[in-house]
Amino acid sequence: MRALAALLMLVMVAAFVPAALAVEPNEVLKDPALEKRARNISKRLRCLVCQNQSIDDSNAGLARDLRVLVRERLTAGDSDKQVVGFVVARYGDFVLLRPPVNAATFVLWFGPLLILLLAGAGVFVFLRRRRPESAGAAARPLDAAEEKRLDALLADDGPGS
Amino acid sequence: MSDMSDTATTRGRPSRILFVLPVLLFGVLAAVIAYFMLTGRDPRLLPSTLIDKPAPEFSLPPIAGWQGRKPGLATADLKGKVTVVNFFASWCVPCLAEHPQVMALSKIKGIQVVGINHKDRPAAAKEWLTRHGNPYARIGADAGRAAIEWGVYGMPETFILDKTGRIRFKHVGVIRPETLKHKLLPIIRDLQK
Numbered sequence: 001m002r003a004l005a006a007l008l009m010l011v012m013v014a015a016f017v018p019a020a021l022a023v024e025p026n027e028v029l030k031d032p033a034l035e036k037r038a039r040n041i042s043k044r045l046r047c048l049v050c051q052n053q054s055i056d057d058s059n060a061g062l063a064r065d066l067r068v069l070v071r072e073r074l075t076a077g078d079s080d081k082q083v084v085g086f087v088v089a090r091y092g093d094f095v096l097l098r099p100p101v102n103a104a105t106f107v108l109w110f111g112p113l114l115i116l117l118l119a120g121a122g123v124f125v126f127l128r129r130r131r132p133e134s135a136g137a138a139a140r141p142l143d144a145a146e147e148k149r150l151d152a153l154l155a156d157d158g159p160g161s
Numbered sequence: 162m163s164d165m166s167d168t169a170t171t172r173g174r175p176s177r178i179l180f181v182l183p184v185l186l187f188g189v190l191a192a193v194i195a196y197f198m199l200t201g202r203d204p205r206l207l208p209s210t211l212i213d214k215p216a217p218e219f220s221l222p223p224i225a226g227w228q229g230r231k232p233g234l235a236t237a238d239l240k241g242k243v244t245v246v247n248f249f250a251s252w253c254v255p256c257l258a259e260h261p262q263v264m265a266l267s268k269i270k271g272i273q274v275v276g277i278n279h280k281d282r283p284a285a286a287k288e289w290l291t292r293h294g295n296p297y298a299r300i301g302a303d304a305g306r307a308a309i310e311w312g313v314y315g316m317p318e319t320f321i322l323d324k325t326g327r328i329r330f331k332h333v334g335v336i337r338p339e340t341l342k343h344k345l346l347p348i349i350r351d352l353q354k
Contacts, residue, residue: 065305
């Protein structure tokens with residue numbers, strides 16, 4: 001019972017904590033427009049320590065350093081593209097949560113579509129092959145031998161048995 | 162009787178493929194897993210974008226209070242010799258695990274081993290180096306920015322630079338004795354030619 005209450009409390013606390021807890025008040029820029037751009041960029045950059053969080057969500061030291069760096073470069077007058085380029089030049093495309101379309105990521109982007117097409121083709125062929133076969137089997141009239149066997153079976157199943 | 166067995170086999174044909182398919186898929190999956198397990202490749206490790214590029218521009222002060230003992234580190238210090246750049250910190254336990262290997266590197270003639278002390282307290286760093294030995298010819302104290310310049314995302318990381326100061330190799334994580342022998346030493350020997 002106590003464990004349940006504790007769990008409930010934990011869920012409630014978790015529900016009320018804002019998602020953007022990672023960005024600390026002293027990191028926030030005074031200019032709201034610049035801060036908004038910084039947040040947007042941060043959401044697109046991967047925290048390389050945790051790998052599946054953006055630096056905007058992560059409490060890791062490196063994520064904090066990168067957030068500060070993004071804000072510094074924006075304040076210095078860099079465009080969004082330049083800031084992202086600066087980070088990509090050092091950490092590679094992997095730092096982008098949304099990978100760019102290029103030769104290396106071609107399979108990643110179009111692989112699922114290819115699999116869908118293959119699976120669709122497979123289903124199509126399967127259904128096409130099955131239908132005429134079963135329809136043909138039903139429509140084929142009984143040949144003489146089958147007719148004879150059927151008669152025998154029916155005769156066997158008389159009321160006397 | 163023969164008719165019946167005939168229809169059974171024609172109906173059985175498509176489903177036989179369905180039986181083989183999971184086995185094939187499992188085979189593919191097993192092969193991929195075996196590849197990563199047997200080659201010891203960690204899929205979480207990132208390929209460095211800095212390979213074959215000149216070392217990034219940076220300039221770090223020496224560890225505070227240690228000016229007399231070890232000079233700081235800047236890009237210009239990385240030219241002229243084959244250089245090993247090792248990111249380390251006293252709070253980093255894996256760094257201690259690789260420390261004997263870094264010491265071994267520092268004893269090789271004709272190369273220089275330099276350290277970048279990452280986000281460390283000066284006193285703790287000094288104590289760590291005094292206790293375990295100091296393999297570094299120069300040490301730069303980094304508050305975090307130099308690590309970003311080098312594309313470092315964890316401690317420890319080690320780079321090998323050729324004589325022109327170009328990054329030729331990067332190792333993420335602990336340098337184990339076998340890593341030293343089979344990876345780092347052959348590359349250093351190659352670059353020294």
